[in-house]
Amino acid sequence: MAGRPRKAEPEVALTAAMNAFWSRGYEATSMSDLTAATGLHKASLYQTFGDKHALFVSALKLYFDKTTAAQSDSHNGETNPLNVLRNSVTTTIEQFAEGKGCLAVNSLIEVAPFDAEIDKILKQFRQRLDRKLMRLVDAAKATGQVLATVDSRDAVRLITVFMHGLSANMASGMSAAKARTLLHEQLDLVLAIGKRAKSQESG
Numbered sequence: 001m002a003g004r005p006r007k008a009e010p011e012v013a014l015t016a017a018m019n020a021f022w023s024r025g026y027e028a029t030s031m032s033d034l035t036a037a038t039g040l041h042k043a044s045l046y047q048t049f050g051d052k053h054a055l056f057v058s059a060l061k062l063y064f065d066k067t068t069a070a071q072s073d074s075h076n077g078e079t080n081p082l083n084v085l086r087n088s089v090t091t092t093i094e095q096f097a098e099g100k101g102c103l104a105v106n107s108l109i110e111v112a113p114f115d116a117e118i119d120k121i122l123k124q125f126r127q128r129l130d131r132k133l134m135r136l137v138d139a140a141k142a143t144g145q146v147l148a149t150v151d152s153r154d155a156v157r158l159i160t161v162f163m164h165g166l167s168a169n170m171a172s173g174m175s176a177a178k179a180r181t182l183l184h185e186q187l188d189l190v191l192a193i194g195k196r197a198k199s200q201e202s203g
Contacts, residue, residue, distance in 0.1 A: 010048055011062075013038040017049075018059035022103045026056055026111050057117065063103045064125050067095045081139035082146065086187065088133070089159060093166060093179050101171030105164050130156050137191070147192045158190045 020037040021029050031042055031052060038045065049055040074091040078084050096102045104122060112119040133156045140146040166179045 013040055013045075013048070014055075014058055014062055017055055018062050018103070021056055021059050022063075022097065022100050022106070025106060053115075056111075057121065060103065060107060060118070060121060067092060067104075070095055080145075081136045081143065082191075085133065085136040085140065086184070088136070089163065089183060089187065090180055092129075092163065093183055094176060096167050096170045096176070096179070098170055098176060099173060101169075102164075102167035105167040106171070108164075126160070130160065133159065140191070150190075150192055155190050159187065162186045162190075 016037040070091045071088045074087040108122050134152045137152040
């Protein structure tokens, strides 16, 4: 029947809403945009997800779930901590979208300064990621793959700040391939991998 909304499973509708927020930003995404993206009437959206803010919170959590799952899949049985670290951050970059960047970084800039709940969610996710990366840096130091003089906390901060910058550049059109290349170069610099190789050669 013409004009009748298509049915959508909650996760499918939530993914569509996530993509709408990701493309337009929170403020610029209207309820009309969300009903068009999900195929649900406004009443159905409210009944299933709550208001726009509640829907955004659910969409943001879905984005984190997808990013975390992709990171886990990227390990693929790998046990070398340095390789796991590379795979994790590379996969995170691959979750960014050309022309859109990272939904989390976008939300950190647009929404978090004015929304305590979103700020808390973003900080929790960032802290989990930082702890994971620090464990991997420490493990790589323990196996001699990274110089023991590298400060793990500072290294992770530099990596995450650089990834935020890559997100902004990808939102402006940088390709994922270019972002990966720059990320790998930065990892070598931050973790002093080149210095480690030279010290091994001289030894």
